[in-house]
Every structure is written in structure tokens, then in C-alpha cells.
Amino acid sequence: MSSEALRAPDPYQLEPRPAGAHASPAVTGHGAGGPAPKRIVVGYGFWIFLLSDVIMFASFFAAYAVLFKNTAGGPTAEQLFDLHNTAVETACLLASTFTCGMASLAVGQRSQKWTQIFLLLTGLLGLAFITLEVREFLSLVHRGAGPSRSAFLSSFFTLVGCHGVHVSAGILWLGTMMAQFYAKGFRQDIRHRFLCFSLFWHALDIIWVGIFSLVYLVGTLPPELLP
């Protein structure tokens, strides 16, 4: 039996049901209505995970904000960062979040061809982002501004590196999703995984908005303009 075709109503919906459509008794929220549909449970659970991931990033942001003036006599953000590189990285990640959205529409249309094309684009843009970031990190280390140089650089490498690790893991996940869509088709469980992947990818771009705005743009302001 296809559980999609005969989908039971979500007993915990908060909106009044349309008259006559599914007149199930009001559920009190004590489990009386049975479990919510799997799609909602999976999506909501992953959303909670993402929010806790965001809280982890918030701690790293707080560390950076507290420490970024503690350069221990070493180079400052203003001297180190190349904003052109940041702009290109931002463009790559923003474009990849868009192609990821297009891929989820292609999945909705059950189009294998467009799903694979858009996922491939998403992955390539993600790889371009990671390449630029690794290049930036290597150039910083070569210039004697590695993570052990000062508290400012430790917090910088932790925050931005953690985001980079997330993006790298996302690219691996993306490759897995492409293989699974190809080998197993648009099965319900695969689509649930893809829903989680797209949430993950979009959330990473939100984190990046914070990083390029606060670490790169605010961080490189001349000291007299900083709060």
C-alpha cells in the first residue's frame, strides 16, 4: 500500500480543517490521534538538529566577537583578508543554494535529468567555494598567520573552518543523494533524506551570511570605526 496515496490526516495540525474534508475528532495533543506523518516528523526533527547546529555556530561567533581585537601583536583582520575572495565565495554559495532549490523543485516534478543536473551544479559550486576557502587558509598560514598565531586567528580558523567542514560534509551527502536518486528513484524515504539535505544546505548559506558580514566586512573595518 502506498502510504502517500492514502495519507492519513496529521492529527496535530494547528489549522482548522476544511469543513467536511476530514472530520476527525479534536485531538488534545496527548498522543490520542496517533503519530504525525513521517515527512513532518523527519523534517521537524532535522530542523531541531539544524537549530542546535546554529547554536554551536553562535558560540563560535561569540568567541570571535570577543577575541578578534586580541591579535597579540600579530596581523589584524584588516591586513589579512581579501574581500574580493570573500565576494566570489559568497557568490558561489548563494548560487549553489539557488540550484539546490531548483533541484528540490525537480524532485517534486520527478525529473531524474533535472534533479541530477541541478544537484551536480550545486556540488560544483560548493566545491568551488571550498577550493577558494582552502586556498585562503593556506595563504594565511604561509604568511605566518596560522591558527596558533593569536587568539583572533584561533577563533577565526575555528569559526570559518567549522563552516567549511560542514560544507565539505554537505558535498559528500549531496553525492550520496545523487547516487540514491539515480539507483533507487524518487522513493519516499529518499525524498525525506533529500528534504533534510536541502534544509542543511540552505542553513549553511545562512551561517555564511553571518560570516561574510561580521567576520569579513565588519572585521576589516578600521579600528576607529569599530564599536
Added chain:
Amino acid sequence: MSSEHEFDAGSTVGEDLAPGATGREHTLGQEVGGYVLGLALAVGLTAASFWVRGTDLVYGPGLALALLVLAVAQMGIHLIFFLHITTDPDNANNVLALAFGVLIVCLIVFGSLWVMEHLNHNMVPTQELMRMQR
């Protein structure tokens, strides 16, 4: 299976939404249009951030605040157009979880800045401390 459980498979009217799921009936064109609009707004806000950073038209000490506001605005755009977190009644669960997340994030970031700022102000300077220990 009783008749009350028989639904139009395509219809999601009245169901709670998982985050990231567009619930209402939209044509493909409308959905693509939503993503394109979101992309245009995000590109505009990103460009504005980089432009504000480079210009001297904005009052200098206000630059950091302007960049923060642009960042928060862009995060909102991403949440609405890409993650589809809206004020829809269906979405209340997701919004409440998000609100709690935002509360914790603000507590961590602004709390750390506030406490550490005061700590720096109130701490005995290192040189004075050395003199006292002598």
C-alpha cells in the same frame, strides 16, 4: 480503510508543514518565481553589504550596525524564500522552534560580548597587578 482517511494524494490543504516543504498548491512557474525572487533579494542585500563596506556615504561609526542589519535582513530572506519558514498557521511548530533558537543565539552572542566587555573594564591591569604582588 475508512472513507475519512481517503485523500487526494496531491492535496496538502490543512496539514502541518515540514520545514522546507511548500505546502500550498503552486504551479511550477510560481515556485521557480519564488526562488528567483529570493535569489534576487539575497543578491541585492549581499551587494548592498559589500557596497556599504566600501563607501564613505554612510556615517563611519554606524557601518558595523548597518552591516548587521543587512545580514539579519538577508537571513530573513533565506528563511522565507529558501527554507519556506513563514508565518502560516501550519508553520507554527517550526517558527516556535526557530524563535527559541534565535533567543539562545542572542543570549550567547550578546551575553558573551556584554560580560567580556565588563570583565575587560573591571579587571586590574596586568602591570598594576604585578606591582601589587611585589
